[in-house]
Amino acid sequence: MTLDLQSIVDGIVSEAATAQDRGKVADYIPSLGCIDPAQFGIAIVTPDGSVHTGGDAAVPFSIQSVSKVFALTLALGKVGGDLWQRVGVEPSGSAFNSVVQLEAEKGIPRNPFINAGAIVVSDVVLGSGESRDAIGDILRFVRFVSGDGSVFIDSAVANSEADTGFRNVALANYMRAFGNMAHRVDDALKVYFHQCAIAMSCRQLAMAGRYLMMDGINPDTGRAVVTPVRARRILSLMLTCGHYDGSGEFAFRVGIPGKSGVGGGILAVVPGKASIAVWSPGLNARGNSKLGSEALERLAAATNWNVFTA
Ligand code: GLN
Secondary structure, eight states: OOOOHHHHHHHHHHHHHSSSSSOEESSGGGGGTTTTOOEEEEEEEOTSSOOOEEESSHHHHSSSHHHHHHHHOOOOOOHGGGGGTSSSSOOOSSOOOOHHHHHHHTTTSSSSTSSSHHHHHHHHHHHTOHHHHHHHHHHHHHHHHOOOOOEEEOOHHHHHHHHHOOHHHHHHHHHTTTTOOSSSSHHHHHHHHHHHTTTHHHHHHHHHTHHHTTTEETTTEEESHHHHHHHHHHHHHHHTTGGGGGGGHHHHHHOOOEEEOSSEOOOOOOOTTTEEEEEESOOOSSSSSSSHHHHHHHHHHHHHOOOOOO
């Protein structure tokens, strides 16, 4: 049966338009607090290159923690499996910015998608260079995998977070005390805040997820970005850890590896079938896009896309 993806997308967009409860926009990063919660976008890219979009799919938004997928890909390219000596691969069951777990686990974050883990990943991407080189590497990589040189970093968002991101500063210092930071905390956080401030539209983000949909191959070049095993492992982490303490529920309801961000975006990848980006700025209690999660649940039901049935 061929799916009529455009009519599924259109149905999802009209349902989102009538939603009463749209969740709550993240305002702990001041420059995100003024985003209009009425927005909703969706984009689906399939392996044959077709793109289906709906709603505000062309509007750039702050991808925030979705960037952790791309930074992780780069860090694995730099140090390979050695990364796992500094970051775990277990779901945290805690909030994305939790501090308590780090003490019990001696400065080794549970996984690369909670903030502490992502800050270690930024520290690895820094390598032997300067913050601005690492920021450039991450931006170049995202432009490369999305096939779109217009992706940019919103420096107002990066600065807003640098001014107010005291929890992240605490996490980084705490890990430094355990010897799990190779660089100055300020340098690693500069990288982290800038990668989180990458702005992309749903269309660009869905395009950027293509290498994960295609066993690690960038369809623009036909060349491997990562090996098939690495693509599979990144997707595994997205499924188990991509929505923080809401990861179990997302897997239960949607069944597709996904990574959320507090800007309201989610990248979801169905291996061999689709790379999907949704965006709606209002968040649920766990800091994941409320309408975005609901849209993916509806899409998964309508398409039967998931990683558990053939
Ligand atoms: N930049 C955000 C922070 O560090 C990212 C969090 C998120 O998107 N879940 O708090």
